[in-house]
Amino acid sequence: INLNVSATGGNASSPLTYGLMFEDINHSGDGGIYAELIQNRAFQGSLEYPSTLTPWVSVGDAVLTLQNTSVPLSKSLPTSINVASNSTNGTIGLLNPGWWGIDVKPQKYTGSFWALGSYKGKFTVKLQSDLTEEVFASLDLPSSATPGKWVEHKFELEPRIAAPNINNTFVLEFDSRAGSLNFNLISLFPPTYNNRPNGNRPDLMEALKDLSGSFFRIPGGNNIEGDAYHYPWLWNETIGPLTERPGRPGTWGYENTDGLGLVEYLNWCTDLSVTPILAVWDGMYLGDEADHILTASELEPWVQYALDELEFILGPSNSTHGALRTQLGHPEPWELKYVEIGNEDDLYDKGPETYSAYRFPMFYEAISAAYPDLIIISSTGDYTAVGGTNTSNPSATDYHIYTRPDYFVSQFGHFDNASREHKSLIGEYACVQGNVYNQVVGVDWDALRLPWTPWVGSVSEAIFSLGAERNSDTIIGMSYAPGFQNLNSYEWAPDLIAFTADPSQTIKSTSHHVIELLSNNRYNATVPVTTDSDFGPAYWVAGVSEPGHYTFKTAIYNSTSSVPFSISFEGLSEGVKGTLSVLSAPDGLSSNTLENGVVSDVVRKTVTTLAAGSGGVFEFELDNYDVAVLTT
Ligand code: AHR
Known part of the structure; x- marks a missing residue:
C-alpha cells in the first residue's frame, strides 16, 4: 500500500x-x-429491592434482625441491624464478607459505624480470614452507645501482614451483656485514589x-x-x-x-x-x-x-x-x-x-x-x-x-x-x-x-x-x-x-x-492521505500535531497475507526517525481473561524505531489483525 x-x-x-x-x-x-469494602453497609432498600440482611452473618449466638427504630439514624437511612443475644456470657457481633472478599494488606483502613443502645463496654473491630479465622488486624474501642441516640464510632485498622487471599471478613463484636444494640452505616475504606x-x-x-x-x-x-x-x-x-x-x-x-x-x-x-x-x-x-x-x-x-x-x-x-x-x-x-x-x-x-x-x-x-x-x-x-x-x-x-x-x-x-x-x-x-x-x-x-x-x-x-x-x-x-x-x-x-x-x-x-x-497518540488535526489503494484489509487515518510530527494509525482486518506499507510524509526526508508501535494477539479469538484466578493478557506490543528510506519513505509490514501507530 x-x-x-x-x-x-x-x-x-x-x-x-x-x-x-x-x-x-x-x-x-x-x-x-x-472503594467501600462493606457490602450492604446501611441496609438501604426500596419497593424494588427491600432492605435485607444479606450478606451479614452473626457472630457468637447473636440474632440479627432488621429494625426501623423509633429513632432512625436519619430520614434517609431508617433501617438498621439489631444484634441481640439471650445469653449474658460471651462475645456477640456481626460479620461482613465484603463485596465477594476483602483485600487485606499492611495499610490503613478507615472505618466507622453508628450505634444505638445502652452499652458502656468496648467494641472490637477486626479483619480476619474467613477460612482460618486468622486475625490480621484488631482494635478495641470504647463504646459511646447511648439509649435513644445514634452515636458514630470511628476507628482505623492497620494489618501488620497481607492476607494470603481475599477470603476475609470484617467483624464487629461486643459483650453479650449489652443485650441488644442497633448498628447502621458500618463502613470501612482502604486507602483510596488520591x-x-x-x-x-x-x-x-x-x-x-x-x-x-x-x-x-x-x-x-x-x-x-x-x-x-x-x-x-x-x-x-x-x-x-x-x-x-x-x-x-x-x-x-x-x-x-x-x-x-x-x-x-x-x-x-x-x-x-x-x-x-x-x-x-x-x-x-x-x-x-x-x-x-x-x-x-x-x-x-x-x-x-x-x-x-x-x-x-x-x-x-x-x-x-x-x-x-x-x-x-x-x-x-x-x-x-x-x-x-x-x-x-x-x-x-x-x-x-x-x-x-x-x-x-x-x-x-x-x-x-x-x-x-x-x-x-x-x-x-x-x-x-x-x-x-x-x-x-x-x-x-x-x-x-x-x-x-x-x-x-x-x-x-x-x-x-x-x-x-x-x-x-x-x-x-x-x-x-x-x-x-x-x-x-x-x-x-x-x-x-x-x-x-x-x-x-x-x-x-x-x-x-x-x-x-x-x-x-x-x-x-x-x-x-x-x-x-x-x-x-x-x-x-x-x-x-x-x-x-x-x-x-x-x-x-x-x-x-x-x-x-x-x-495516547493524539494529534491536533487530520491530514489528507492520497493512495491508489482502497480501504480494506487496511484502514487508516493520519494526523499532525506540529510541523513534521505526524501520527499514522492503521488496523488490518481479514487479510490473508501480511500487508506491506510504503508511506511518505510531506516534508520528511531520508533518515528521519519514526516509532512504530504494533498491537497483536495470537489470533482473532484470543481474549484477556481470568481463569483459575490467573489473569491472561494476550496482547503483545512491539515498539520499533524506523528510519525513512530514500525519498523519505517509511516501509514496514503488518499482519492480519494488527493495530499500529507510526509517529514521526
Ligand atoms: O452500556 C450498557 C447499556 O447499553 C447502557 O446502560 C445503555 O445506554 C445501553 O443500552
Whole structure:
C-alpha cells in the first residue's frame, strides 16, 4: 500500500476524542470502583429491592434482625441491624464478607459505624480470614452507645501482614451483656485514589488513567433512568453526608447506595483531568410500557430539577445551590461544558416522538437560556431529533453502537457524510457478539453475548474508531461501554475492565489495550492521505500535531497475507526517525481473561524505531489483525 500524507489540509481534531463512560452496572460502582469494602453497609432498600440482611452473618449466638427504630439514624437511612443475644456470657457481633472478599494488606483502613443502645463496654473491630479465622488486624474501642441516640464510632485498622487471599471478613463484636444494640452505616475504606475520603479504588482508577481519556460521561447509561418502579437517578440525594443518602434501586438489578454520587463523580473528573459530560433525566423510565414517559406538564418540575443541578455545579456561591455546594466544601464551581438530555431516547414506541415534540425542546430551551455556553447533547443518535430554538448554540447527539466485528468494520465510513453542523458523541460502543455467517447487520440481542472481547472484536472497534478520528471535526469523542465488570455479579458482558476484590485480578480487556494505544497518540488535526489503494484489509487515518510530527494509525482486518506499507510524509526526508508501535494477539479469538484466578493478557506490543528510506519513505509490514501507530 503506497500512501502519501500531506502536511496540511485536514480538520482540527476534537480535544476530547477519547473518553470514559461510567454508570453503576455490573457492580462497577458499589462493589467496584467505589472503594467501600462493606457490602450492604446501611441496609438501604426500596419497593424494588427491600432492605435485607444479606450478606451479614452473626457472630457468637447473636440474632440479627432488621429494625426501623423509633429513632432512625436519619430520614434517609431508617433501617438498621439489631444484634441481640439471650445469653449474658460471651462475645456477640456481626460479620461482613465484603463485596465477594476483602483485600487485606499492611495499610490503613478507615472505618466507622453508628450505634444505638445502652452499652458502656468496648467494641472490637477486626479483619480476619474467613477460612482460618486468622486475625490480621484488631482494635478495641470504647463504646459511646447511648439509649435513644445514634452515636458514630470511628476507628482505623492497620494489618501488620497481607492476607494470603481475599477470603476475609470484617467483624464487629461486643459483650453479650449489652443485650441488644442497633448498628447502621458500618463502613470501612482502604486507602483510596488520591486519598479522597469516600473515594475510589486506586487500581481501577489507574486502569482508567492508562487510557488518557479526556471526558467522562456520567451518570448513565440506563442507570439514570430507573425502571418500572420509577426511580430516576436523583442528584440531590447523592450529595452530602452518607447519612443523608437514601440510595435507590438502580436500573441494573441491585440497590445503589449512592455513596458514589455527583460530587464524587466530579472529583473523579478532577483526579483524572477529564471533562464531565453530564446526563440529566428527561422523563423516560425503562421497563414499564404503560406509562413510562412523562407528559409535558409532568416534566416541568424535572426541567427545574436539572437547572438546580446545573446551578449546584456551575452557580456562584451566593446562589441557592451554589451555596449548598460551598457548604459541602466546594466553593469554586466545577467545570462543565456538556450536558446530555436523557439516554437512548430513541427507545420505546413513544420515545423519539415525545423527545422531539417536547422533552428535548423543554430542556434545551431552559438550559440554553440559563447557560448559553453549554453544549447540549441529544440522546437519540439522530441528527434530525436535535435542535431546539436557539440555533446559535451548537447541538450534538449521542450515537451508541453495540455490534459485531464485521458490522463495526463496515461502519468505518459511518461519519464520512455526517452533518458538520451537528456533532456526535459516540457515548457507548463495543463489540458484543461474534460474527455470524451471512449476517453483517447490527447485533442480535437474543443471541449469546461474548463473555470476553476477542481480539478480532477489539480490532474492529479500532477500525470504527479510526473512521471516527478521520471525521473528528464532527465527533466530540468516543467512550467504550460498559466500563467495568465485577466478575462476581454482573449483568453485561463484555466490558472494558473486569475485576474482583483482589487487585491482582484486574483484567484490562483487549479493547483497553487498543484504546490506550489510540488515545495516547493524539494529534491536533487530520491530514489528507492520497493512495491508489482502497480501504480494506487496511484502514487508516493520519494526523499532525506540529510541523513534521505526524501520527499514522492503521488496523488490518481479514487479510490473508501480511500487508506491506510504503508511506511518505510531506516534508520528511531520508533518515528521519519514526516509532512504530504494533498491537497483536495470537489470533482473532484470543481474549484477556481470568481463569483459575490467573489473569491472561494476550496482547503483545512491539515498539520499533524506523528510519525513512530514500525519498523519505517509511516501509514496514503488518499482519492480519494488527493495530499500529507510526509517529514521526
Ligand atoms: O452500556 C450498557 C447499556 O447499553 C447502557 O446502560 C445503555 O445506554 C445501553 O443500552
